[in-house]
Amino acid sequence: MDQPPAIAERQPTLTYLNHETTLKSWLLTRDHKRIGVMFLVLVSFFLFLGGLFALLMRLELLTPGPGLMTAYTYNRLFTLHGVIMVWLFMIPAIPAAFGNFVLPIMVGAKDVAFPRLNLASLYLYFCGALLTVAGMVWSGADTGWTFYTPYSTISPTAVTPILAGVFIIGFSTIITGLNFITTVHTLRAPGLHWGRIPLFVWTLYGTSIIQVIATPVLGMVLLLVAVERVFNVGLFDPTRGGDPILYQHLFWFYSHPAVYIMVLPGMGVITETVCAFARKNIFAYWMVAISTFGIAFVGFFTWGHHMFTSGQSTFGAGIFGVLSMFVAIFTAIKIFTWVATLYKGSIAVTAPLIYLLGFIFLLMFGGMTGVAVATTSLDVHWHDTYFIVAHFHYIMVGSVLMAFLGGLHYWWPKMFGKLYPERTAMVCAVVVVFGFIVTFLPQFLLGNMGMPRRYYSYPPEMQYLHVASTAGASLLGFAFVGILVYLLLSLRYGRESGVNPWGSRGYEWYAGSPPAPQNFTSPPQFSDSPHDYSEGGEPHVA
Amino acid sequence: MNGPRDTDETSFLHDILMLPEQASTMAPEVDQLHYIVIGTTMAMATLIFTVALVFLIRYRRRSESYRPPRVTTTLAWEVLFLGLPLTVFVTFFFLGYHDFIRMNTPPPEAMDVYVMGKQWMWKFTYPEGPSSVGVLRVPTGRPVRLLLTSRDVIHSFFVPAFRLKQDAVPGLYTQTWFQVRKPGRYRVMCAEYCGLNHSEMWGEVVALKPEDFEEWMQQQKQGLVERRDAWPSEGEQELKPALLELETDSRQPQGEIMYASRGGLVEQGRKVAVRKGCLKCHTVDGTAHIGPTWLDLYQRREKLESGEEVVADEAYLTESMMHPSRKVVAGFQAVMPSYLGQLEAAEVAALLEYIKSLRSGRLEPRKTEGPVYGPTPGDR
Numbered sequence: 001m002d003q004p005p006a007i008a009e010r011q012p013t014l015t016y017l018n019h020e021t022t023l024k025s026w027l028l029t030r031d032h033k034r035i036g037v038m039f040l041v042l043v044s045f046f047l048f049l050g051g052l053f054a055l056l057m058r059l060e061l062l063t064p065g066p067g068l069m070t071a072y073t074y075n076r077l078f079t080l081h082g083v084i085m086v087w088l089f090m091i092p093a094i095p096a097a098f099g100n101f102v103l104p105i106m107v108g109a110k111d112v113a114f115p116r117l118n119l120a121s122l123y124l125y126f127c128g129a130l131l132t133v134a135g136m137v138w139s140g141a142d143t144g145w146t147f148y149t150p151y152s153t154i155s156p157t158a159v160t161p162i163l164a165g166v167f168i169i170g171f172s173t174i175i176t177g178l179n180f181i182t183t184v185h186t187l188r189a190p191g192l193h194w195g196r197i198p199l200f201v202w203t204l205y206g207t208s209i210i211q212v213i214a215t216p217v218l219g220m221v222l223l224l225v226a227v228e229r230v231f232n233v234g235l236f237d238p239t240r241g242g243d244p245i246l247y248q249h250l251f252w253f254y255s256h257p258a259v260y261i262m263v264l265p266g267m268g269v270i271t272e273t274v275c276a277f278a279r280k281n282i283f284a285y286w287m288v289a290i291s292t293f294g295i296a297f298v299g300f301f302t303w304g305h306h307m308f309t310s311g312q313s314t315f316g317a318g319i320f321g322v323l324s325m326f327v328a329i330f331t332a333i334k335i336f337t338w339v340a341t342l343y344k345g346s347i348a349v350t351a352p353l354i355y356l357l358g359f360i361f362l363l364m365f366g367g368m369t370g371v372a373v374a375t376t377s378l379d380v381h382w383h384d385t386y387f388i389v390a391h392f393h394y395i396m397v398g399s400v401l402m403a404f405l406g407g408l409h410y411w412w413p414k415m416f417g418k419l420y421p422e423r424t425a426m427v428c429a430v431v432v433v434f435g436f437i438v439t440f441l442p443q444f445l446l447g448n449m450g451m452p453r454r455y456y457s458y459p460p461e462m463q464y465l466h467v468a469s470t471a472g473a474s475l476l477g478f479a480f481v482g483i484l485v486y487l488l489l490s491l492r493y494g495r496e497s498g499v500n501p502w503g504s505r506g507y508e509w510y511a512g513s514p515p516a517p518q519n520f521t522s523p524p525q526f527s528d529s530p531h532d533y534s535e536g537g538e539p540h541v542a
Numbered sequence: 543m544n545g546p547r548d549t550d551e552t553s554f555l556h557d558i559l560m561l562p563e564q565a566s567t568m569a570p571e572v573d574q575l576h577y578i579v580i581g582t583t584m585a586m587a588t589l590i591f592t593v594a595l596v597f598l599i600r601y602r603r604r605s606e607s608y609r610p611p612r613v614t615t616t617l618a619w620e621v622l623f624l625g626l627p628l629t630v631f632v633t634f635f636f637l638g639y640h641d642f643i644r645m646n647t648p649p650p651e652a653m654d655v656y657v658m659g660k661q662w663m664w665k666f667t668y669p670e671g672p673s674s675v676g677v678l679r680v681p682t683g684r685p686v687r688l689l690l691t692s693r694d695v696i697h698s699f700f701v702p703a704f705r706l707k708q709d710a711v712p713g714l715y716t717q718t719w720f721q722v723r724k725p726g727r728y729r730v731m732c733a734e735y736c737g738l739n740h741s742e743m744w745g746e747v748v749a750l751k752p753e754d755f756e757e758w759m760q761q762q763k764q765g766l767v768e769r770r771d772a773w774p775s776e777g778e779q780e781l782k783p784a785l786l787e788l789e790t791d792s793r794q795p796q797g798e799i800m801y802a803s804r805g806g807l808v809e810q811g812r813k814v815a816v817r818k819g820c821l822k823c824h825t826v827d828g829t830a831h832i833g834p835t836w837l838d839l840y841q842r843r844e845k846l847e848s849g850e851e852v853v854a855d856e857a858y859l860t861e862s863m864m865h866p867s868r869k870v871v872a873g874f875q876a877v878m879p880s881y882l883g884q885l886e887a888a889e890v891a892a893l894l895e896y897i898k899s900l901r902s903g904r905l906e907p908r909k910t911e912g913p914v915y916g917p918t919p920g921d922r
Binding site for chain 2: 378
């Protein structure tokens with residue numbers, strides 16, 4: 001316990017980026033870091049595509065009547081916005097990009113347990129994405145990302161290729177989950193017992209369990225919808241003998257836990273950054289770790305809160321409602337812990353810290369409105385209105401985006417060995433947080449007024465709030481372009497970051513920045529707890 | 543329960559939250575909880591975030607060499623910080639669930655209206671006969687139970703001013719109820735995405751004084767479709783969807799088409815029962831046959847094969863038409879074919895009304911079968 005071993009055999013000239021540079025060496029790589037970087041490029045592309053659709057929708061909604069586009073185009077836009085953002089960005093974003101990159105390093109491994117499967121996961125994701133985009137070019141789908149039956153089985157649009165695309169992406173998710181679980185169990189370095197596992201790894205582990213359990217249900221239900229569409233088998237359409245409510249149960253059995261697939265890794269990123277930028281140990285390590293599994297477990301039994309007005313039994317609604325309150329409590333544990341970690345810290349105000357504050361803000365206010373919508377009688381008015389839209393954009397999209405951007409900036413030097421321009425980044429971060437709040441705060445009020453979601457035209461008295469929302473979305477658009485530009489420029493013109501620019505004591509900084517091809521040249525030894533800034537004191541690999 | 547009164551509607555919170563008017567008896571109660579929940583949660587969130595900001599300023603990094611102390615917590619604090627919000631949240635839940643049960647339990651004296659959603663309009667049918675598209679006329683001061691279904695995809699019947707929403711699902715009947723507090727016109731919107739013109743699937747609830755409603759109903763029964771008085775008073779705001787304008791007369795409630803069908807739903811239901819062959823197996827005079835008799839069937843407690851008991855309400859009767867083998871009454875064979883896809887939603891409504899009309903007169907099932915959660919005395 002006395003002295004962390006010096007694993008300083010970094011070789012600045014030989015990194016995972018430059019030891020091989022051919023295209024083939026990238027496409028056939030089994031290196032988790034390269035796979036992570038490729039995932040990062042792909043998910044960022046889809047973030048921009050999904051964001052573009054969102055902006056087009058917001059522009060259409062500037063006027064109450066028809067504007068830029070027809071209702072048909074609008075309906076396809078919101079569907080593709082949802083499909084792309086959920087399955088092509090939010091679900092893979094943090095686990096597949098950052099998880100792949102830092103998880104093996106954090107546990108002191110050379111790579112994930114199944115490197116070939118890891119590459120297969122990337123290709124499956126790519127194929128699924130390609131199929132989805134093909135369906136989009138073909139004619140798109142106008143069902144909403146929820147594919148509610150029986151509309152989705154009778155819609156004349158190209159629903160089937162998009163279902164198939166999402167189905168394939170599901171396998172990518174499952175494989176990544178299996179890989180992480182196995183890696184955490186089998187490849188931990190000496191000294192890294194369960195009580196020392198970094199909290200980002202804990203959240204990825206919890207996420208992976210949900211991915212492995214829930215995603216097959218999604219695959220199954222999407223397949224059944226496709227079967228009903230293509231072979232006319234009556235499963236969900238009552239005119240063919242099916243049950244439309246059954247679909248909703250199956251869909252939400254996956255899609256509610258899917259919220260935690262998206263949010264839990266984000267919580268992990270935030271836990272890492274709060275420790276790194278406050279230079280503090282996490283306030284309650286075990287509470288954060290346990291609450292991860294609390295969310296993962298209880299999250300499986302709350303799906304019915306999406307169906308309070310569907311005609312499910314009143315008793316059922318009660319059970320789902322009260323269980324939803326417990327998810328809120330597990331989330332509250334984490335929020336309290338992050339805030340308490342700031343106490344008596346040494347807090348550096350940087351771009352990741354601003355994203356951290358944005359994360360806490362959005363998760364907390366979004367979570368509190370979640371408590372409100374879990375109150376059954378209130379949800380009757382809010383269900384399927386903009387209140388719900390605003391609620392899940394705050395809690396789910398907001399937190400994933402903030403964690404994604406926070407993690408991106410925090411690990412940018414780790415990944416590429418370059419510093420991003422801090423001042424510009426802080427300005428963009430403030431604009432992102434502010435833009436996000438301005439976009440969705442009016443939508444809560446629109447929901448109160450009774451604006452249903454997925455509406456192409458709306459009552460004129462609601463226009464001013466829509467205009468405010470569009471203004472916020474435009475701010476977001478500018479900020480994202482700004483972030484893209486300065487990050488890309490920093491790859492070429494950025495200052496060298498050195499091995500550990502933040503002075504972080506996260507385990508991933510034991511390896512070089514950027515790491516060597518095999519991460520470590522000798523097996524690392526972990527002899528201190530993660531984020532321990534009080535004793536020993538020195539940042540890793542200083 | 544001493545529900546809040548009209549004065550609430552002009553309150554500060556009501557305005558700042560931009561809630562619509564409180565036109566139903568349920569609305570003030572829902573809003574009151576709304577204020578409590580949103581007020582408390584927003585205060586909690588603001589407090590926590592303020593603490594985070596204070597820490598940020600107080601403990602900002604002043605020196606690179608400063609080593610923060612290791613801070614951890616004790617179990618007592620953890621329990622306190624979890625117990626407090628959990629208590630608050632669970633309290634919210636029970637307050638809301640109490641109201642939710644009331645929202646889902648129509649009072650026994652409610653009048654029935656059948657609601658059918660189809661792409662992209664609402665059709666309302668009264669048991670007495672008349673039906674209309676787009677406009678639901680109801681009396682004020684009397685509970686109205688809606689029995690909803692859909693002809694194609696899922697729709698959702700949403701009246702913001704009533705804080706009311708209920709999905710209309712093809713192949714089954716769902717129910718909800720409301721009681722309007724004052725005459726007026728209230729917007730109905732479809733809240734479940736249903737295809738191309740989802741955002742134009744609007745309708746109206748026109749609430750009339752009870753005597754006006756009676757008069758209107760009498761006229762409709764006589765088939766005087768063109769005479770429609772009882773318009774909302776002059777100067778009242780028009781509710782108009784942005785696009786859908788089926789009719790040009792601006793004084794006419796939105797998109798209304800009236801049907802005068804003589805004899806009412808009961809008569810239609812009898813015809814459907816004959817045409818679809820129901821009466822080959824079910825009798826209407828109480829004698830046993832291949833299937834259970836329809837006489838006094840409505841609200842009867844039936845013992846099932848499985849040993850369970852069900853009350854033969856609209857939901858059960860519809861389910862038995864669509865999935866007859868799911869809940870077979872004890873003593874009968876599961877020989878009935880499914881009528882899924884065979885019966886129009888309107889035909890189901892007519893059959894239900896026909897079955898409901900078959901009363902021997904001796905029994906009064908209502909007296910023995912009160913709803914579990916009745917309307918609270920003194921509320922209206």
